[in-house]
Amino acid sequence: MSLKAFHIVFITLSVLLCLGVAGWNYEVYSTGGGAGSLAQSIGWAIAAAALAVYGVLFLRKYKALRYI
Numbered sequence: 001m002s003l004k005a006f007h008i009v010f011i012t013l014s015v016l017l018c019l020g021v022a023g024w025n026y027e028v029y030s031t032g033g034g035a036g037s038l039a040q041s042i043g044w045a046i047a048a049a050a051l052a053v054y055g056v057l058f059l060r061k062y063k064a065l066r067y068i
């Protein structure tokens with residue numbers, strides 16, 4: 001697996017993990033958790049969005065680089 005392919009897989013998994021933790025924190029907040037859970041949920045969602053933007057920019061920049 002090339003470094004480019006590994007990077008794409010790693011960023012994708014990181015976005016999914018951030019979204020999962022954001023959803024989990026929101027669920028805790030919605031079942032009676034404090035404002036800290038909501039703040040963490042928002043923070044994780046922002047991190048997921050930032051990673052997704054980074055992934056798109058990475059793909060655009062290294063479009064010509066082969067995967068293998």
